[in-house]
Amino acid sequence: MYKILLVEDDPMARQLLEIYVQSSGRYDLVDSLESALFAEAYCTANKVDAVLMDVCTAMNASGLDAAESIKKHLPHIKIVIITSQPECSFIDRAKAVGVDSFWYKSATAEEILNVLDRTMVGESVFPESTPVLHIGNADSSEFTDRELEVLRLVVAGETDAAIAEKLYMSLRTVKHHIQSMKDKTGFRNRTELAVRARAKGLIINKLQSSE
Amino acid sequence: MATFYDLSETAQILFMAAQFIATCMGICMVPMVYPKRRWLPKLILPIGFLISGGMLAIFSANIRVQKQNLPMPAVTKWASELPIWISILLLVAIFGYMVFLLVRERLYRKSTITRFSIKEGLDSLSSGLCFYEPSGRIILSNNCMQELCHKLVGRDLQNAALFWQLLQQGETNHVSKKPGVSLNGVCLRQGDTPAYRLPDGTVWSFAMEQLGSICQLTAADTTQIHELTTRLEQENQQLEQFNQRLRDYGEKADALTRAKERLEIKVKVHGMLGQALLATRRCLQDEGISTDEAMSLWHHSVAVLHKEAVQETEKPLEALKKAAAATGITLELKGEIPEEAKVRQLFLQAAAESLTNAISHAKAKTLYVDFAEDPYAYRVSIYNDGLLPTGPVREGGGLSALRKNVERIGGQLEIKSVPQFILTVTIGKGGDRDV
Numbered sequence: 001m002y003k004i005l006l007v008e009d010d011p012m013a014r015q016l017l018e019i020y021v022q023s024s025g026r027y028d029l030v031d032s033l034e035s036a037l038f039a040e041a042y043c044t045a046n047k048v049d050a051v052l053m054d055v056c057t058a059m060n061a062s063g064l065d066a067a068e069s070i071k072k073h074l075p076h077i078k079i080v081i082i083t084s085q086p087e088c089s090f091i092d093r094a095k096a097v098g099v100d101s102f103w104y105k106s107a108t109a110e111e112i113l114n115v116l117d118r119t120m121v122g123e124s125v126f127p128e129s130t131p132v133l134h135i136g137n138a139d140s141s142e143f144t145d146r147e148l149e150v151l152r153l154v155v156a157g158e159t160d161a162a163i164a165e166k167l168y169m170s171l172r173t174v175k176h177h178i179q180s181m182k183d184k185t186g187f188r189n190r191t192e193l194a195v196r197a198r199a200k201g202l203i204i205n206k207l208q209s210s211e
Numbered sequence: 212m213a214t215f216y217d218l219s220e221t222a223q224i225l226f227m228a229a230q231f232i233a234t235c236m237g238i239c240m241v242p243m244v245y246p247k248r249r250w251l252p253k254l255i256l257p258i259g260f261l262i263s264g265g266m267l268a269i270f271s272a273n274i275r276v277q278k279q280n281l282p283m284p285a286v287t288k289w290a291s292e293l294p295i296w297i298s299i300l301l302l303v304a305i306f307g308y309m310v311f312l313l314v315r316e317r318l319y320r321k322s323t324i325t326r327f328s329i330k331e332g333l334d335s336l337s338s339g340l341c342f343y344e345p346s347g348r349i350i351l352s353n354n355c356m357q358e359l360c361h362k363l364v365g366r367d368l369q370n371a372a373l374f375w376q377l378l379q380q381g382e383t384n385h386v387s388k389k390p391g392v393s394l395n396g397v398c399l400r401q402g403d404t405p406a407y408r409l410p411d412g413t414v415w416s417f418a419m420e421q422l423g424s425i426c427q428l429t430a431a432d433t434t435q436i437h438e439l440t441t442r443l444e445q446e447n448q449q450l451e452q453f454n455q456r457l458r459d460y461g462e463k464a465d466a467l468t469r470a471k472e473r474l475e476i477k478v479k480v481h482g483m484l485g486q487a488l489l490a491t492r493r494c495l496q497d498e499g500i501s502t503d504e505a506m507s508l509w510h511h512s513v514a515v516l517h518k519e520a521v522q523e524t525e526k527p528l529e530a531l532k533k534a535a536a537a538t539g540i541t542l543e544l545k546g547e548i549p550e551e552a553k554v555r556q557l558f559l560q561a562a563a564e565s566l567t568n569a570i571s572h573a574k575a576k577t578l579y580v581d582f583a584e585d586p587y588a589y590r591v592s593i594y595n596d597g598l599l600p601t602g603p604v605r606e607g608g609g610l611s612a613l614r615k616n617v618e619r620i621g622g623q624l625e626i627k628s629v630p631q632f633i634l635t636v637t638i639g640k641g642g643d644r645d646v
Contacts, residue, residue: 010472012476012477012480012515013472016479019514023507023511034530037534037563038563040563041566042534045540058530059530059560084471084472105472106475157458158454159454191453194460198464204468
């Protein structure tokens with residue numbers, strides 16, 4: 001049986017995933033951790049075949065950061081990222097750091113176990129795209145990458161000048177992107193745009209990340 | 212040929228008056244002509260007014276001699292017998308030349324920069340300008356500066372150095388409790404570039420510059436700039452409030468997201484309970500479900516629901532201890548972990564990174580984590596009892612990320628490899644975290 005390490009901070013979600021894994025008959029749950037901070041240490045000291053890990057874990061630790069580190073030092077361990085957040089950058093970052101599979105927590109037990117099974121035989125399972133969210137009058141797929149970068153910093157409460165500096169843009173370009181998103185969504189101001197983007201889960205900033 | 216005698220009395224008086232005017236004009240024009248370089252006017256002008264003056268004297272003497280029947284001097288007789296047209300021609304020539312000189316002088320002043328044009332130019336400026344000696348004596352000051360001084364102090368500008376001192380100190384009538392001179396208006400800024408709002412609502416900024424041995428005091432109307440700046444500051448304040456509310460919202464949004472996630476799980480658990488009920492019924496009705504299978508479904512549902520009832524997030528240090536125990540490492544803690552969330556988070560990241568390195572590189576059995584605090588900073592020092600580094604420690608991805616996170620908030624990360632590996636993170640207390 002494959003040895004699975006579970007990293008999930010919500011107790012109920014963790015319990016549910018533990019049940020899925022343990023009742024499958026194919027996997028042995030070696031441990032479950034609340035924070036991705038300790039995932040690599042655990043994998044280094046114990047035999048682990050795969051890690052089933054959330055993105056947002058306890059102590060603001062990013063599962064994607066931990067995945068990158070594990071993949072670098074222990075490349076034989078499979079990593080399956082599961083999340084409930086439709087955040088636009090998670091899939092791209094997961095692919096970039098070499099995560100084996102990525103899926104959503106809203107899936108049934110069968111779906112999650114199916115993803116795990118396919119991953120263990122070498123397949124890489126990713127959703128076709130980030131779930132499309134309706135933000136005002138627009139779909140999240142209508143935003144360009146640059147607009148999403150600007151939106152991320154708007155949600156973080158940064159001023160236009162700070163956004164321009166961080167993204168190496170002119171102030172005018174920042175304002176143009178914000179106006180473009182407002183026009184697409186029909187929102188009256190940037191605050192409304194930021195609040196809706198955060199509420200829908202399109203942008204999640206609260207992660208301790210190395211980026 | 213007509214002479215002076217042949218003119219009527221009125222004509223004689225008018226002629227002599229014209230001579231008098233020409234003489235006076237000539238005398239008055241001397242200061243205008245003599246500073247110039249041209250020698251011809253300097254020669255002709257005095258000759259002209261001497262001639263007209265001489266004629267005036269001769270004809271006056273002639274009239275007096277005639278009226279008083281006195282004997283006429285020869286020169287007077289000779290001059291009086293000259294044809295009158297010669298005298299008129301001379302007078303016209305003298306007048307004409309003087310008018311020519313006056314017109315030329317006027318044209319010259321209009322087309323050439325003179326000391327007068329400099330003053331005229333300064334007075335036409337919309338800014339205030341004053342040049343003065345360090346003692347305060349004014350060399351040149353324009354109307355605008357004079358007006359400003361009058362509005363601010365209530366009197367003419369007489370001592371520029373004192374005026375500048377008053378401006379710098381910002382002693383206005385509104386705030387000054389000392390007797391003596393103080394300024395009308397509201398002081399918006401003191402110091403080297405003082406600014407005042409005058410009673411008429413305009414805002415003026417002053418500046419002083421030393422130009423060798425002369426001081427230059429300038430005043431500029433910055434009313435519009437001040438209004439725009441004030442409006443901008445207010446809007447920036449508003450924006451900062453919005454941004455803070457966004458940040459606060461972001462914090463709350465996490466809780467909302469977790470609540471949504473929890474709700475989805477509960478929906479699943481609801482489904483699991485339904486399955487358990489169905490399985491139980493089928494078990495009771497001997498429809499192919501064993502008791503163990505039914506019980507298993509109940510166990511699963513109850514286990515998940517139990518987690519909700521006892522949902523206690525693990526304390527960070529407990530998580531570290533558990534992780535250390537799970538990796539076979541003994542954790543020795545000393546001191547108290549700081550309460551401040553961001554500092555605690557970074558210290559735990561350092562501990563986690565050190566735990567990983569202790570296992571993979573040092574093959575250690577014990578990890579020591581010492582928390583310390585002084586009035587200025589929090590500190591954590593982490594070391595182990597494993598193998599000593601063979602050389603300088605190369606910072607991999609984990610240590611680099613830790614360093615970046617620590618330095619982002621003004622902290623310091625220090626790694627020593629001699630005589631043993633010690634990782635120390637120091638983070639300053641308070642708003643300015645520079646250590």
